[in-house]
Amino acid sequence: MIHPSAIISPDASVADDVEIGPFAIIDAGCSIGAGCKIGAQAWITGNSQLGKNNDIGYGAVVGALPQSIGFDPATASGVIIGDNNTLREYVTINRSIYAGKNTVIGNDNFLMSVSHVAHDCILGDHNILANNVMLGGHIEMGNRIFLGGGGGFHQFVKIGSFAMVKGNASISQDVPPYAVACRDNELASINVVALRRAGFDAATRSEIKNLYKLLFRSGIRLSDAVTQAEESEWSEAASALIEAAKSPSAKGILRKMS
Template sequence: MPDIHPSAIVSDQATLADDVTVGPFSIIDAGVNIGAGCQIGAHVWVTGNTVMGADNHIGYGSIVGTDPQDASFDSSLESNVVLGDGNRIREYVTIHRSTAAGGSTTVGNSNFLMTGVHLAHDVQMGDFNNLANNVLLAGHIIIGNRVFLGGGAAFHQFLHIGDFAIVQGNSAISRDVPPFCTAHGRNELAGLNVIGLRRGGFSAEDRADIKRAYQLLFRSGGNLREALAEAENRSWCDAAEVLLAAARHPSRKGLITGKS
C-alpha cells in the first residue's frame, strides 16, 4: 500500500501505485493517477486529473494540475497535466493544466525543475531539460530536449525553444530560441552551445556543419529568407537540418536572429 502520512488528504478516487509516498499535509485529489516509485513531498497539492509516470519526485509546496491563470477559463472544462518518468520537481514549482478540453500540459522524462519554476497551461516539454530557479514559461511554449534555462529567465507565450538551446539567467525572451544556440538578454543570440553539443555526443563533423548553418543564418549579413534560399543549394548533415528546419518553420512569434 502507498505510504501516506496521517496528515495528508488523498481522495479515494485517486490512483496511487503501491510504493508511492505522500508527505505531511499534502493533498491528492480525485482523478489523479500517480505511478510507481513517485515521492510526493510535504505540503504538495496534486489535482486536475494529473497523470504521473514512474519515479517522479515532487518537492515541498509544489502545485501540479491546478487551473490555468486565464480569466476566461471555465473550471468545469476537463484537462490535465501529464508527467513522464524520472522528473525532479523541486520546491514551490507550479504546473497548470491545459486550457483545451481534453488537452494536456506535458512534461517528458528526466527533467529537473528547480525551485520556483512555473509552467503555464499547455506547455509541451521534452526530455532531459534543466530549468534553474524561478524560470517562468507562459502558455503554449514548446521545449525540445536537453535545454538549459538560466535562473529568472522569462518566456512569452507560444514560442519554441529548440534542442540543446541554452538561455542566460534573467533573460526576457519573446521569440523562438533556435536549436543548439545560446540566447541572452532581450532576444539576443550569443552563438552556439558548443559545450552542450560536445557533451551531447555530436561528432566534430556535425558540429562544424551546425556552425556553418549558424553562420549562414545569423552572421552572413543578409536576411533570413535569403539565407534559407542559399541553404537550399548546399548539403547538410541531419543535425544542421534541424537548425535550418527551425528557421523555416518558426512559431507565430518568429525566430531570434539578433546578435550582441
C-alpha cells in the first residue's frame, strides 16, 4: 500500500489502509484519513489534515507556503480537506497566511489538473474546478459550483452556490448564487440546468428568476432593488440572492450583462 520510495515523517498520522505512491512525501504534522490515495510525487505538507477517501493525484501539492509577499514560513497554519475529494495531477492548495488558521476544502469536490487554490480560501461541497482554474486568496465558494477551465478569480471574491462560470473568464467581483458568469465580470443568465438537477421545483425556479431580474437586470440601483425585494416574501432558496446582494465582498457583486 505504501511504495518503498515514499517519504513519510514519523510525526505524520496515516491511516492503515492509505495508498501512497512512489516518491510521495508526507511531512510532520500532517494527517491522512482512511481510504485516501496519495499519488506518485505528491507532497502533503504544512500541517494538512485530510479526511476520508480523498484521491490526491500525481504531483499535487497540498499545504505549501502561501504565495504572499512577506509571509513568515514559521507561521503555524494549515489546510483542512474533508472527505471524498479528488485532486487531479499537479493541483496546488496553499496553507493560510494566519497563525492557527486554515485553507478549507469541504466534501465531494473535484479539482481538475493544475487548478490552484490559494491561501485562506473556503470551498463548500460538490464543487468542480476545471483544468487550470486559478483562485486567489480568501475566496469563499458555496456548494455545487462549476468553474470553467482557465478561469481566473481575484482574491476576496465570493462565489454563490449553484453558480457556473464559463471557461477563461476573468472574475474580480462576487458571482451571485444560481448565476452564470462569463468573460470579464459579466452575468449571462440563471443556471437553470443546475437548478433542475438539484431538484428545485418549478415555483422555486420561477421565484429565483424573478428575483434575479429585479436585482441584477432591472437597471435599478442595487440598494434600491434590495429594498424593493425585501417588501415581498420569498422562499429560503430565493432569499439567498438577496443576502448575496446585501452582503457582498469589498469587491462588489456582478451586475454587468453579457
